[in-house]
Amino acid sequence: MARSAAGDPAPDAPAVELDAGALHASVTSPVLTTMTFLNEITYRYPDAVSFAPGRPYEGFFAADEIPRLVQAYIDHLRDSGKSEDEVRTALFQYGPTAGQIRELVARMLRVDEDIDVPPESVVVTVGCQEAVLLVLRALCRDPDDVVLVDNPCYVGVTGAARLLEIPVVAVPGTGTGVDLGELERTVAELTARGKRVRALYVVPDCSNPTGVSMERADREALLETARRLDLLLLEDNPYGLFSSRRLPTLKSLDERQQVVYLGSFAKSAFPGARVGYVVADQRVTGAGLLAAELAKIKSMITVNTPSVSQAVIGAMLLSGDGGLREANTVAAKHYQDMMGRIRDGLEREFPSADRTRSQVSWNRPDGGFFLSLDVPFEADDAALDVSAREFGVLWTPMRYFHLGHDGDRQIRLSCSYLTAEQVDEGITRLAAMIRHLSA
Numbered sequence: 001m002a003r004s005a006a007g008d009p010a011p012d013a014p015a016v017e018l019d020a021g022a023l024h025a026s027v028t029s030p031v032l033t034t035m036t037f038l039n040e041i042t043y044r045y046p047d048a049v050s051f052a053p054g055r056p057y058e059g060f061f062a063a064d065e066i067p068r069l070v071q072a073y074i075d076h077l078r079d080s081g082k083s084e085d086e087v088r089t090a091l092f093q094y095g096p097t098a099g100q101i102r103e104l105v106a107r108m109l110r111v112d113e114d115i116d117v118p119p120e121s122v123v124v125t126v127g128c129q130e131a132v133l134l135v136l137r138a139l140c141r142d143p144d145d146v147v148l149v150d151n152p153c154y155v156g157v158t159g160a161a162r163l164l165e166i167p168v169v170a171v172p173g174t175g176t177g178v179d180l181g182e183l184e185r186t187v188a189e190l191t192a193r194g195k196r197v198r199a200l201y202v203v204p205d206c207s208n209p210t211g212v213s214m215e216r217a218d219r220e221a222l223l224e225t226a227r228r229l230d231l232l233l234l235e236d237n238p239y240g241l242f243s244s245r246r247l248p249t250l251k252s253l254d255e256r257q258q259v260v261y262l263g264s265f266a267k268s269a270f271p272g273a274r275v276g277y278v279v280a281d282q283r284v285t286g287a288g289l290l291a292a293e294l295a296k297i298k299s300m301i302t303v304n305t306p307s308v309s310q311a312v313i314g315a316m317l318l319s320g321d322g323g324l325r326e327a328n329t330v331a332a333k334h335y336q337d338m339m340g341r342i343r344d345g346l347e348r349e350f351p352s353a354d355r356t357r358s359q360v361s362w363n364r365p366d367g368g369f370f371l372s373l374d375v376p377f378e379a380d381d382a383a384l385d386v387s388a389r390e391f392g393v394l395w396t397p398m399r400y401f402h403l404g405h406d407g408d409r410q411i412r413l414s415c416s417y418l419t420a421e422q423v424d425e426g427i428t429r430l431a432a433m434i435r436h437l438s439a
């Protein structure tokens with residue numbers, strides 16, 4: 001409440017009101033509201049069946065696991081020779097900016113992905129989202145710097161770039177990866193216009209939003225093209241453990257530090273921990289590794305990733321063989337079963353024989369959380385509103401992920417959050433909605 005000079009309330013003074021136009025443009029950018037929307041829509045329609053969020057299945061979580069994991073990490077610190085004072089400091093104090101569990105993350109990468117990098121190249125972050133922000137901030141210096149993305153692209157990346165005022169340019173895809181001819185053409189054109197192309201962001205395994213994976217030969221060709229173009233690749237891999245086919249990550253094929261690898265524990269452990277990481281083993285002239293530069297930036301954003309969260313993830317990395325692939329076999333099978341169930345349900349509702357008439361079709365990802373559905377109407381916010389209110393089913397408009405209009409008649413369906421019964425009920429509702437909006 002406003003106060004007079006004497007300190008008394010001044011009842012007629014208007015409350016502060018900020019001009020939206022005076023705030024940073026990102027707060028009114030659709031790409032930022034999308035992220036919030038994806039997180040909150042599930043709460044807004046609690047009775048709807050939701051194919052919208054990229055959330056893991058909650059049946060895998062038990063609240064009592066958290067204190068057990070924290071205790072396991074404390075036991076590990078004690079067993080590795082830390083004094084009681086050191087154990088206390090490790091959990092209660094501000095921690096090292098680059099993270100406490102870098103060795104464990106480096107070991108996990110060797111076990112799960114054949115990625116062999118020194119712990120010093122790892123920065124443990126507050127989710128992969130912070131890793132994206134750090135990398136974009138570090139790589140882009142001035143307004144002529146641009147970042148390329150595979151189109152459609154995960155909104156966490158386009159949103160972070162918007163926040164940092166970094167221009168993003170989409171490279172057309174082939175349906176199973178980046179079109180390398182288009183990549184070369186785009187880089188040449190931007191360079192001719194005086195732009196510095198800093199990196200290309202890709203999700204080669206079970207991508208968000210389409211679920212598509214790149215073939216091994218395409219990965220090798222992309223690395224070769226990146227080498228020729230002197231282009232850094234930002235490889236984001238939250239879904240690799242959930243694929244039915246094991247393909248090599250770009251980073252495991254990378255022999256010359258061409259790839260910055262972005263990782264998340266949101267799907268392989270749980271998102272509530274908010275722990276991710278980045279591997280940045282590139283040398284920086286006159287300094288050390290790029291990871292050390294990223295840590296400097298992190299020191300001004302989140303200071304360090306919460307020690308308690310790192311303890312929980314650390315304990316998960318300490319059990320078994322040091323990786324998370326084995327621990328996720330049941331989850332991977334569950335997601336693949338749910339994905340199959342969605343496809344079977346769609347086939348029942350929209351049989352292939354009738355596809356020309358229905359104009360409803362979908363893709364067949366190897367796994368991961370998402371698949372892409374083509375529909376014969378504009379899959380926009382208005383359609384989603386009708387779907388939620390009248391049919392009790394949620395999904396994500398693919399247009400949120402596109403730079404351009406290619407995804408206007410597509411829907412992203414997530415298989416990760418639902419039980420088998422919910423999937424069956426959800427497909428029945430979805431089919432009714434599609435028929436209604438197609439009519």
Ligand SMILES: Cc1ncc(COP(=O)(O)O)c(C=O)c1O
Pocket residue numbers: 054126127128129130154156203208236238263264265266271275276
């Ligand atoms: C491609 C991609 N990268 C990163 C993330 C999220 O990472 P985090 O929750 O660790 O910030 C997601 C989550 O949906 C994703 O789909």
